Amino acid sequence: MYLGPLVLTFVxxxxxxxxxxxxxxxxxxxNAQLLLWATIVYAFALILGSVSLMGxxxxxxxxxxxxxxxxxxxxxxxxxxxxxGVVWGVAEKSPLDRFYNxxxxxxxxxxxxxxxxxxxxxxxxxxxxxxxxxTLLLVTAVVMMIGRVSIGEFIWPGxxxxxxxxxxxxxxxxxxxxxxxxxLGAISTALKIILGIERSYLGRQR
Amino acid sequence: xxxxxxxxxFDPTRINLLVGILLFLAFLVINILxxxxxxxxxxxxxxxxxxxxxxxxxxxxMGRPILYxxxxxxxxxxxxxxxxxxxxxxxxxxxxxxxxxxxxxYDPMVMAIIDGVARQAYREVGREHDYKAGSVHYVSAQxxxxxxxxxxxxxxxxxxxxxxxxxxxxxxxxxxxxxNLTGAIQIAGCDKPTQLPxxxxxxxxxxxxxxLFAAGAYIGRExxxxxxxxxxxxxxxxxxxxxxxxxxxxxxxxxxxxQWLKVS
Numbered sequence: 001m002y003l004g005p006l007v008l009t010f011v012x013x014x015x016x017x018x019x020x021x022x023x024x025x026x027x028x029x030x031n032a033q034l035l036l037w038a039t040i041v042y043a044f045a046l047i048l049g050s051v052s053l054m055g056x057x058x059x060x061x062x063x064x065x066x067x068x069x070x071x072x073x074x075x076x077x078x079x080x081x082x083x084x085g086v087v088w089g090v091a092e093k094s095p096l097d098r099f100y101n102x103x104x105x106x107x108x109x110x111x112x113x114x115x116x117x118x119x120x121x122x123x124x125x126x127x128x129x130x131x132x133x134x135t136l137l138l139v140t141a142v143v144m145m146i147g148r149v150s151i152g153e154f155i156w157p158g159x160x161x162x163x164x165x166x167x168x169x170x171x172x173x174x175x176x177x178x179x180x181x182x183x184l185g186a187i188s189t190a191l192k193i194i195l196g197i198e199r200s201y202l203g204r205q206r
Numbered sequence: 207x208x209x210x211x212x213x214x215x216f217d218p219t220r221i222n223l224l225v226g227i228l229l230f231l232a233f234l235v236i237n238i239l240x241x242x243x244x245x246x247x248x249x250x251x252x253x254x255x256x257x258x259x260x261x262x263x264x265x266x267x268m269g270r271p272i273l274y275x276x277x278x279x280x281x282x283x284x285x286x287x288x289x290x291x292x293x294x295x296x297x298x299x300x301x302x303x304x305x306x307x308x309x310x311x312y313d314p315m316v317m318a319i320i321d322g323v324a325r326q327a328y329r330e331v332g333r334e335h336d337y338k339a340g341s342v343h344y345v346s347a348q349x350x351x352x353x354x355x356x357x358x359x360x361x362x363x364x365x366x367x368x369x370x371x372x373x374x375x376x377x378x379x380x381x382x383x384x385x386n387l388t389g390a391i392q393i394a395g396c397d398k399p400t401q402l403p404x405x406x407x408x409x410x411x412x413x414x415x416x417x418l419f420a421a422g423a424y425i426g427r428e429x430x431x432x433x434x435x436x437x438x439x440x441x442x443x444x445x446x447x448x449x450x451x452x453x454x455x456x457x458x459x460x461x462x463x464x465q466w467l468k469v470s
Contacts, residue, residue, distance in 0.1 A: 017227070020220070020223075021216060021217055021220050021223075021224055022214075022215055022216065022217070023212045023214050023216075023217045024212055024213060024214060024215050025211040025212050025213070027215075028212070038282070041315065042280075042314070042315060045313075045314040045315040045317075045318055046314050046347075047314075048314050048317070048318050048344070049311075049314025049317060049344035049347075050314075050344075052314070052317060052340070052343045052344040053343070053344050053345070053346075055340055055343070056340055056343040056344075059340060066362050067358065067362055070358070104348065104351075107350070107351075107354075108348065108349070108350040108351070111350035111353055111354060111380070112350060112376070114380070115376065115379060115380065118379045118380055118383045119379065121383060122379060122382075122383055122404065122407040122408050123407070125386075125407060125408075126406075126407040175399045178399045178402070178414060178415040178416075179399055179415075180442070180445055181414075181415045181416030181442065182397045182399070182415040182416055182419075184230075184416065184438050184441050184442055184445070185284075185288075185397070185415065185416035185418065185419030185420065185438060186284035186285075186397070186419065187227065187230055187441075188230070188234070188419060188434050188435075188437065188438045188441075189284045189287055189288055189419050190284055190287075191230065191231065191234060191434075192431075192434050193287060195234075197238075197430055197431065197434060198287075198291060198422065198431075200290060200291040200294040200295075200323060200422065201287060201290050201291075201319055201323065202322075
């Protein structure tokens, strides 16, 4: 039962790796076609997603769960935006485009703006000097904050250079170490899937 | 004049990557053969993964659900694939203990796959009928709409444990801080170095970078899976040796190795 998907994964995975090393125009056209297939599959998955979304919210409405009013909002918004797109299209200045720019974009910006407050609360917790590491973090953060504002240079001219050093040497070294680990982990995971060692995406644990 | 078409069958500037992949493949095969021959592998304990069982047990005792977030990556992100592996193991444990789990998804394709994985986990422990259809559900492919929906779930349902595994971006701190406010035990694993500090600040346990990819093998404890972690460690040791050697040779006036290691 699982042999078909495993063979398919092996063939597609191997072909895609090979295409990365083949610059030939014919091979790159095949690559582009495969990416197009992925887009088509995604479009069908979006239908599944919409059905799931409707189901989740309809269940909440039926059970009169807490916040079920917002489920009505979600369903009405989903149906309304879909209809707008189908009837008037998705071009610039279309009703859907105007609706998106007038409602969705400001809401997303508002959410993003809240990030500053979340950073402040997380920083407050992280910078409590409980042990040596936390104290080191606190001192580094204070130096970084002072060095990044114009008054920092006024207090001590060496602050901006110190912050640059902190970013370019210890910070970058740690980031690169994590990046190398992530890269090797990603290759390992990809090879495990291509070779059929990892099958959990098929719903199989072993 | 039409642009000249590339007729080459191999890009010589990528030879270093090809050698790297082949070496990694060799490490993988050697370690799998070692595992099949009965060799044992030491994997250092990962506190975040040891805490997973504790978190699921705590949720069961409290009668509250577990919220599992597979990140914002699609199926082309290796972080998402690692998350699906972990999710399979977690849902098995959840099924065994009879706890509730909710998985809000950002990508519809990821949702369909996770739903299948969770169903199969319930089937494997003989509790297929306990699986709640809709526990794995789609939310939105808009980053902040997803954040709004998931933080809403956290504040309304008060899950006992929040598990974040996969590729996260700017939403990481929103989710983790809101989860922290609700008092849930929080375990995160992320492959994006820029988001890791946020999870470290706001979560009880964090899997850093590569630990996310090792997690599936670590939880499963199957010898072949553990062998892949050993192969990863061999590759890491080789990378470290090459970096040091490249630095030394460049300092001595021979930059050839350093240049060869550069990715075009």
